[in-house]
Amino acid sequence: MWIVINCVGCFWVVLTMVLGLSQALAGDLSVAGFFLVVTTSYQVWSEAERFPHLFRQFMEAKNGVMRLIKYFDKHNEVSDSAQTANNKLELIKAPSIKFDQIDFNYNEKVSVFKGLDLDIKAGEKVGVVGSSGAGKTTLVKLLCRFYDPQKGNLKINDENIKQVSLASLRENIAIIPQDIELFNHPLIENIRYGRLDASDEEVWEAVRQSYAQDFIESLPEGINTYVGERGVKLSGGQRQRIAVARAILKDAPILILDEATSALDSESEAFIKQSLESLMKDKTVIAIAHRLSTLEHMDRIVVMEHGKIIEQGRHSELIAKKDGLYAKLWSMQSGNILKNKVA
Incomplete structure (x- = not known):
């Protein structure tokens, strides 16, 4: 996935530079505007590069959550009643x-x-x-x-x-x-x-x-x-x-x-x-x-x-x-x- 996004990002920056340069040569875009377009496209690419890492983190989190759900489903035979939900077991030292x-x-x-x-x-x-x-x-x-x-x-x-x-x-x-x-x-x-x-x-x-x-x-x-x-x-x-x-x-x-x-x-x-x-x-x-x-x-x-x-x-x-x-x-x-x- 990283290779695909990297290739797309390179193509995006090159395409932006070519189009921006053609607009600048035609007089439809100033030099400052050209550099702004190129800089913005590079920033967009830089953010897109983070996507594989973020996706991996998301999948890891998803797997962890699913394991927790399975664990609690397996050990969820009992639940708090309305009368006991706010009753705390407070132990200061080792109990019997x-x-x-x-x-x-x-x-x-x-x-x-x-x-x-x-x-x-x-x-x-x-x-x-x-x-x-x-x-x-x-x-x-x-x-x-x-x-x-x-x-x-x-x-x-x-x-x-x-x-x-x-x-x-x-x-x-x-x-x-x-x-x-x-x-x-x-x-x-x-x-x-x-x-x-x-x-x-x-x-x-x-x-x-x-x-x-x-x-x-x-x-x-x-x-x-x-x-x-x-x-x-x-x-x-x-x-x-x-x-x-x-x-x-x-x-x-x-x-x-x-x-x-x-x-x-x-x-x-x-x-x-x-x-x-x-x-x-x-x-x-x-x-x-x-x-x-x-x-x-x-x-x-x-x-x-x-x-x-x-x-x-x-x-x-x-x-x-x-x-x-x-x-x-x-x-x-x-x-x-x-x-x-x-x-």
């Missing part, structure tokens, strides 16, 4: 979270939770493990009110989350997912998505705390580098550090880690762990993980199976239960089964 006799199913045929009870103390760090389909991610979806349970109550600091606005609820929750959503915009704007009113210095402070400064400064245009659609120009570890930077910038009292390190190599995981240690301070944390080693130092680990909590306790307590599911999963991941067979 209570799942109280929760019944939930995505459809009438499959029940996910039946009478689920889970109390999380203020400031407690809780790991959640279980096989696929155990209900781990559904906990997060209910807490964020992407869905409402059919029965039971979900409370934050003893306040039913159905009684506060969705916006204020989600402002108090930061999520670090396995796959971060990135747009083909400058990296600084992708990070600022965590808190839109953040200053450049606040963004940079989040970058430093997430151990992302070195790789960002090595990019062609630094923090102003366009990262590509879905962040394709960044590695998995780099994208996760951006997710951590967003969460640091948001500084919400509730932090959710949803398989945040499952797809990372050892070096990237080490960086993420370092940044998460400081991020989790003074927050109520729910960490969903398949890799059990990431949950060793949690205050409590909850083991789920078929929508039920079948075990819970500290890491040391759970691995001591040799017949327990957690101990078996730990043994498999740590390689003890293979060692026993060799012996």
